[in-house]
Amino acid sequence: MISRLKNDFLIPTTFIFIILALFPLIGAPRNWILYAFLFFIYLAMANMWNLLAGYSGLISLCQPAFLGLAGYAMTIGTWIGIPWWIGMTGGAIIAAFFAFLLSRAVFRLSGIYFAIGTLVVPEALRMIFYLWKPVGGAMHGAGAGYMLKGIEGVSQNTIFWLAAIVGIGSVYLIRIIIRSKLGLGLSSIRDNQRTAASIGINVFRVKLYTFLISAFVTGLAGAIYYLNQGYIEPSATFNVRWTMIMLLATVIGGIRTEEGPIIGTIIIVILYFALARYAGYSFLIQGIILILIMLISPEGIMGIIKKFLLFAKR
Amino acid sequence: MNDILTPILMGIMLGGLYALISLGLSLLFGVMRFINLAHGDFVILGSYLGYGILTYFGFDPVIGLVISVPLMFGLGFLIQKYLMSRAFEVSSDTPLIIAFGLSLIIQNANQIAWTPLSRGINTGYSNASFFIGSLQFPVVYLLDLLVGILVMLLLREFLTRTYLGRAITAASQDKKAAELMGINSKRVYGYAFAIAMALTAIGGVFLGMTFPFTPTSGISFLTIAFGTVIIGGLGSMWGTFIGGIILGVMQTLGGYFFGPASQMLVVYLIVLIILAVRPQGLFGR
Incomplete structure (x- = not known):
């Protein structure tokens, strides 16, 4: 029954x-389009965080580094005459390359050390972008704050559909990865790392691949986000709030489930806009939900739904 | 010569503060092998408590500790009893995520209660200074160092001489053996968490007198505290103290050589390098 549910969820979701x-x-109101845009961006990021934390056991807190580097690569690119779409793809590649460099250092760490080691990375990058101003000219906010140049020709619809492609694509990407050889490797590492290594799985490489994929897609989603925003500045970019959004969406929906990030992201976006007027309360409530979910049902809302369905079938 | 002496002496005094805000983290890591991701936010909560007591009741924040320390002690005991003890039973990642949730709650509660504006604890002696030779230093920095040493020594004496302290030490060395000797490990963990929180209340007040703080400053001070603990090796109180001083001196020297704006970057880079090269700490086993 549960396996049926797993196979079926993509059909209504795709709809x-x-x-x-x-x-x-269809002429939806502007703010609806904005909700849907944020939903797709957050969904892609949450899916990638789930791939790391849920399926690979890497509690990565450095995702803002990836989306920020990609955003900055694209923005700086528009200042030196590189078209935004090359900058966007190139930025995602730079994010993946950064993940590759980072992996040499942080993959030696395990568990909580990995978490803290990665937590420091965006903080350090923020400082760097406070001090370093890659191109001169108009500033926006503190440090290296830049507007994107020459994107007036890009229509809002194009940006929205880019977000939709990355968001929807991330769902299918997770499905493909989990059913591939890489996914098999991941699940065997998750069950027992030593056994996995002893039957010939290259633990380092499997984790590295997921880290790179996650950095690439997170970077792509970040670049699209900043393409929509039109400017980028260090303090909001390399900010732990991004990590919180991904973590909340994944954990509330159900970590280590394919459907979890989708449900979680819907809840996050609804809460975000329902409580937009009361700054601070939205995150406060999400924090409380996060703790309650972890204590009551560590598998998130998906865990509750699955239990309920199992119970109802009997 | 005198030029470089100033940042070194400032760094040593700053190190006292860093040790002070790290002792709670170090204790918890030593006892439960748990790095509290919300530690920085608890420290900032301590700063706000000191600020609030000063602003609304007019008590000197150091005297205000009579109120804030028991408050944080009780809060810590409750958090351990109702959240963390359950979290440890679920899975090894659960305490981490719960601490992240706590960090989110405290950060935003602080923001709602005190607005996102930058605050500082200003007392009568905030602007006072003293001289070593011809060099001038703020009195608050000296206070940081002295209180850091005092609290560290008190904690060490507590852990080696009292029954509860020995029970905490025993549980941190070998939980099962400690339980066989009749130690109630759940209660011991509760007290350890409560003591760690009480230490953050002290650290928070002195932090608030030394630096301006905002509701989101927690993560910077978590990084500093983590750096301090990891340089000094885990769980050792003297190590934590030395780690604090190394980090403080590195920071002020970084500021001296590369300009004040890059101070924090130097700290972050040191933490990253140590993590990559020697995660068990400079003095660790």
Whole structure:
């Protein structure tokens, strides 16, 4: 029954996704389009965080580094005459390359050390971008704050559909990864790292691949986010709030489940906008939900749904 | 010569503060092998408590510790009893995520209660200074160092001489053996968490007198505290103290050589390098 549920969830989800992606064409209100845009961006990031924390056992707190580096690569690119779409892809590649460099240092750490080691990375990058101003010119906020140049020709719909492609694509990407050889390797490492290594799985390489994929997609989603925002500045970019959004969406929905990040992201976006007027309360409530979920049902809302379905079938 | 002496002496005094805000983290790591991701936010909560007591009741924040320390002690005991003790039973990642949730709650509660504006604890002696030779230093920095040494020594004496302290030490060395000797490990963990929180209340007040703080400063001070603990090796109180001083001197020297804006970057880079090269700490086993 549960395996049936797993196979089925993509059909209704895809249907919802198509409706969301059609928002600009059916004349949906502007703020609806913004909700859907953020939903797709957060969904891609949450899925990638789930891939790391849920499936690979890497509690990565350095995701803002990836999305920030990609965003900055794209923005700086527009200042030196590189078209935004090359900058966007190139930025995601730079994020993945940064993940590769980082992996040499942080993969030696395990568990909580990995978490703290990665937590420091965006903080250090923020300091660097406070001090370093890659290109001169108009400043926006403190440190290296830049507007994107020459993106007036890019329509809002294009940006929205880019977000939709990355968001929906991330769902299918997770599905493909989990059913591939890489996914098999991941699940065997998750069950027992030593056994996995002894039957010939290259633990380091499997983890590295997921780290690189996650950095690439997170970077892509970040670049699209900043393409929509039109400017980038260090303090909001290399900010732990991004990590919180990914973590909340994944854990509330259900870590280590494919559906979890989708449900979690919907809840996060609804809460975010329902409580937009009361700054601070939204995150406060999400923090409380996070703790309650962890204590009551560590598998998140998906865990509750699965238990309920199992119970109802009997 | 005198030029470089100033940042070194400032760094040593700053190190006292860093040790002070790290002792709680060090204790918890030593006892439960748990790094409290919300530690920085608890320290900032301590700063706000000191600030609030000063602003609304007019007590000197150091005297205000009579109120804030028991408050944080009780809060710590409750958190361990109702959240962390359960979290440890679920899985090894659960305490980490719960601490992240706590950090989120404290950060935003602080923001709602005190607005996101930058605050500082200003007392009568905030602007006072003293001289070593011809060099001038703020009195608050000297206070940081003295209180850091005092609290560290008190904690060490507590852990080696009292029954509860020995029970905590025993549980941190070998939980099962300690339980066989009749130590109630759950209660011991509760007290350890409560003591760690009481230490953050003290650290927070002195932090608030030394630096301005905002509701989101927690993460910077978590990094500093973590750096301090990891340089000094885990769980050792003297090591934590020395770690604090090394980090403090590195920071002020970094500021001296590369400009004040890069101070924190130097700290972050040191933490990253140590993590990559020697995660067990300079003095660790």
